[in-house]
Amino acid sequence: MSDIGGRRAGGGGSSADVLGFSESAFVLLRDLIAQRTGVYFSSDKRDLLADKLADLLAALGMTSYLDFYYLLRYDADAPRHWRALVDQLAVPETYFWRQPDQILAVARVLAPRHFERRPATPFRIWSAACCTGEEPLSIAIALAEAGLLERYPIEILGSDASAAMLERARTGLYGERSFRALPPELRARYFRAEPGGWRIDPALHRRVQWTIANIVDRADVAPLAAVDVVFCRNVLIYFADETVAHVARTLADTMPDDAHLCLGASESLTRTSTAFELVEVGGAFMYTKGSAQNGTRPPDAGGGAAGYLSRIR
Numbered sequence: 349m350s351d352i353g354g355r356r357a358g359g360g361g362s363s364a365d366v367l368g369f370s371e372s373a374f375v376l377l378r379d380l381i382a383q384r385t386g387v388y389f390s391s392d393k394r395d396l397l398a399d400k401l402a403d404l405l406a407a408l409g410m411t412s413y414l415d416f417y418y419l420l421r422y423d424a425d426a427p428r429h430w431r432a433l434v435d436q437l438a439v440p441e442t443y444f445w446r447q448p449d450q451i452l453a454v455a456r457v458l459a460p461r462h463f464e465r466r467p468a469t470p471f472r473i474w475s476a477a478c479c480t481g482e483e484p485l486s487i488a489i490a491l492a493e494a495g496l497l498e499r500y501p502i503e504i505l506g507s508d509a510s511a512a513m514l515e516r517a518r519t520g521l522y523g524e525r526s527f528r529a530l531p532p533e534l535r536a537r538y539f540r541a542e543p544g545g546w547r548i549d550p551a552l553h554r555r556v557q558w559t560i561a562n563i564v565d566r567a568d569v570a571p572l573a574a575v576d577v578v579f580c581r582n583v584l585i586y587f588a589d590e591t592v593a594h595v596a597r598t599l600a601d602t603m604p605d606d607a608h609l610c611l612g613a614s615e616s617l618t619r620t621s622t623a624f625e626l627v628e629v630g631g632a633f634m635y636t637k638g639s640a641q642n643g644t645r646p647p648d649a650g651g652g653a654a655g656y657l658s659r660i661r
Contacts, residue, residue, distance in 0.1 A: 369398045373414040377401070380420060384430065385509060386564040386595070387437055388588040400436055404429075431511055438510040439586070442479045444486050444522075444530040447581065450610040451483075453630035454577055455490035458608060462576060463500050470501040472575035476563050477583035478506035481517025482526055484556045485548055487579070489538055497555060507561035507572060514558050520548040564591060566598045573602035582612035593620040600624060600637065609635040 374394045381397075382388045389397045398413070405416055408429075420426055420433070445451075454473065462471045475484035484506035491497040491504075508514050523545045527535055539546040561568040563583065578599060584592050599609060600623035609624060610632075611617070617624050617635060624635035 369394065369413045373412075373417060374398075376417045377413060377420075380417065381433070381437070382588060382591060384564070385434060385437060385562065386583075386587045386591045388586065388591065401433075404432055404436055435510045435512040438479070438508075438513050440479055440513060440516075442482045442582070443526045443528055444482045444489075445534075446483065446486070446529060447613055448486070448490075448529070449630075449632035450579070450581075450634055451487055451490045453632035453634070454487065454608075454610075455494040455496065457630035458577060459491060459494070459496050459500075459502070463496070467500070470503050472503045473505070473577045474572050474575045474579065475504070475506045476561070476569075476572070476578060476580045478508050478517065478579075479510075479513050480522075480526075481506055481514075481520070481556070481558070482522070483579060483581070484517075485552065486530075488552050488555050489534055492538075492552060493534070497552075502555070503575075504556045505559065505572060505575070506556050507559050507568075509560065509562045511560055514560060517556075518558050520550070520553045521545045522548070563595055566602075569595075569598050570602045573599055573607075574604065575607060576604070577608045577610065578603060579610045581610060581615070584611065584615045589620060592617075596620050596624065603637065605637050607636065611635065 371394075374391075374397065378389050378397065401413065401416065405411070405413070408416070408419070410416055410419075420429055423429065459471050462469070473484070473487055475487065478484050484504050488497060488504055491502060496502065506514075506517060508517070521542075521544060522539075527546070535546070538549045538552055540549075541547075559572075561572055563569060563580065580595070580599070584595065587595070596617050603609065608627075608629065611634070618626070623637060625637070626633060627636050
């Protein structure tokens with residue numbers, strides 16, 4: 349199975365053709381999946397959704413996508429089928445030191461500033477939709493490199509909606525693709541080679557707590573968002589605009605006023621939320637609800653903040 353933009357290889361036709369994925373069944377499943385997981389499949393992705401669901405239907409002995417919809421909607425065992433579906437939809441495309449500017453700004457600016465003001469208060473970071481764990485572990489590495497991880501109370505939480513992805517994160521064993529951006533000296537310092545891949549330093553790995561959470565579910569988000577920094581990167585790109593707005597409202601309602609929100613380079617809240625303001629922190633761009641004391645507001649470019657974002661990317 350390829351990632352969100354790919355197609356299943358081989359076969360004599362799409363799953364949509366073979367199993368009769370009608371437009372009405374597609375719309376029902378697409379909207380239900382978007383409502384529960386945030387992931388949205390536009391009309392031109394009908395075959396892609398069919399491919400992603402085909403293995404689940406086969407395992408259940410089903411030949412109807414509409415029956416699968418009713419299973420998800422009404423079956424007594426629906427939670428188990430949703431867990432399998434979330435694992436199937438997961439996109440394990442991440443790696444260490446991905447877009448490191450924000451990670452370094454947290455380690456070099458935000459964390460030191462926090463401990464100057466409140467040295468005994470834990471500095472808390474939540475990596476939402478962390479997939480197989482490379483992002484929160486990169487944050488831990490950056491904090492260790494800054495000499496903070498062992499000196500101060502720091503809590504790092506990694507979450508994902510997919511139990512399968514989190515199980516891989518808890519294992520702490522990574523293949524070569526995860527290291528395509530990590531500086532070699534950091535790889536040598538924090539990993540050791542073993543059969544099957546590279547093992548993260550157990551002491552560093554223990555600094556991250558792992559939990560299942562759905563970023564679209566307010567009940568899941570509320571207790572996790574009460575932190576100093578939220579990383580929610582490279583996940584909103586799979587959501588419809590209204591879901592992005594929902595996530596932004598939930599985070600705005602539940603994050604502290606002086607907290608910071610880090611999004612991916614291709615993601616923006618300028619069209620969906622006014623609660624957050626774009627600021628520059630240590631050369632990195634992120635969002636905050638208290639910009640006057642938490643960063644420098646970037647200058648306007650043509651088209652306001654949206655124009656500025658388009659220029660810096």
